[in-house]
Amino acid sequence: MEPGLADIRAAAARIAGHVHRTPVITCAALDALSGAHLFFKCENLQKVGAFKMRGATNAVLSLGPQEAACGVATHSSGNHAQALALAARTRGIPAYIVMPTSAPAVKRAAVAGYGAEIIPCEPTLAAREAMLAEVVARTGAAFIPPYDDDRIIAGQGTAALELAEDVPGLEWVLCPVGGGGLLAGTALAFAALEPGARVVGAEPAGADDTARSLAAGRRLPAVDPRSICDGLLTSVGERNFAIIAKHVQAVWTVDDAQVVAAMRLVFERMKLVVEPSAVIGLAAALGRRGELSGCRVGIILSGGNVDLDRLPWLS
């Protein structure tokens, strides 16, 4: 049974006060460039710099007192790790984060800064899963997956709930897809609230497992995914794919050069710091001017955690 609007509303009530209600920002210059009316939901301005704070907070606050007492655990080198660490601190319970030794020092420092215990492991999925099993066995912590989880999907859907409330009458909604937590939550929210809106996933051409899966009618894994969008390299999750296949209009793919150009535009014209994964919806919109012409288009800017010493337009 997939989560529904009631679960997203419950998540919104649960996480209120622990996450930001992020602003929706418009930009005349990007409207002119795209030929459409773009409404950007700024999850880069969310706590920990990414929408991941919504799902992690919802999952942590959904645990019963007994479950929560032993803390939470996950494996992640990215935004989910920081989000879970902060959500656990909010509730006053331990967080155990299995991180590959290849993770950048700045991400390890951020996770440690939120008070989580970091358990290093080899940078393979097998090693991460084995180490996580060990940690869960040792501590009794509850595993909080990054995307393939109803609590996570409902939590991520709260961004779309706010977007639909703040901007009535959207005709398109463009949303990044990696593991599919954000896209699934967004699709569920709009299917219930604004069924006329076409929800579209935006995916890197070099990590297009969701587009291929939709074409094949079954979930296909990502094979050697490569993209500057480091948040979108994971394969789409099982629960996520079922929801996406049912509620999403299409998945559009975008190459890395389009992503870098869109990222620079957002820095320059919107004055927002965004990570590559965050602008893939805008990149898709700029590549599909004909289809969106004159329409009201919601775009979710998913996060802003980017290495400021290595911005991709600086060679």
Add this chain to the structure above:
Amino acid sequence: MEPGLADIRAAAARIAGHVHRTPVITCAALDALSGAHLFFKCENLQKVGAFKMRGATNAVLSLGPQEAACGVATHSSGNHAQALALAARTRGIPAYIVMPTSAPAVKRAAVAGYGAEIIPCEPTLAAREAMLAEVVARTGAAFIPPYDDDRIIAGQGTAALELAEDVPGLEWVLCPVGGGGLLAGTALAFAALEPGARVVGAEPAGADDTARSLAAGRRLPAVDPRSICDGLLTSVGERNFAIIAKHVQAVWTVDDAQVVAAMRLVFERMKLVVEPSAVIGLAAALGRRGELSGCRVGIILSGGNVDLDRLPWLS
């Protein structure tokens, strides 16, 4: 007779719909670093990327139909030029912008992009003023000064009006000071609306004419000003200084290294693109932790027009 709250309110009504009501953003990480509760008024998210859009729009819309018919003119290489160009286009009248030949190509392109006519001149104040007089004589355009003007001061004060409405009970307000349009407008607004708030100017140590002027009790010009804050190198204006001397608590100076550190923090923790001049209030707050400890502090982030190929932390 200095402008008052009624003028600022009239300006707000006049420019509504032509400028953004910018969001106020908070940041737990910067609260922790500063030991205070910081409320950032995000004028980097304003049209043309700076608060200058407020004053320029107010001045252009204040002109009578006859005055407006021949257009507007100014000399500027910075944000005022872009703001005046866009405000004139909004009203459908010509704008003539005298720009020094030393102005970066990207700024010339932005002004031209808003449909203004650019008149190049030598990069000295004397050459700029002489060329402006010529342009005004030739075209009959109305001169709109960048800061030493009641319409500009009232327009810039609308940012403070919104800040005071959105965040009641501020105890301090930190605001950049260059020519003094923004600081004068901010001081007037808070003197009327929230007289308990202490309004403080923040100024580069290498361009500290306002601080020296306050100490001397009379307006002293900037002498060979040098700072990374390219928007704050001008001497404080006459009208502006009179208002500042009356309503501003103090002017605190900040060195460029503090500005660069604050700028990096805003990019990294707030996910906002800001120019050096914009973060001088935050830099001042971080240098005066003792005085602001535990207080509610408003900080005006004045703009975001920075060269993204030359961010100052990248050597």
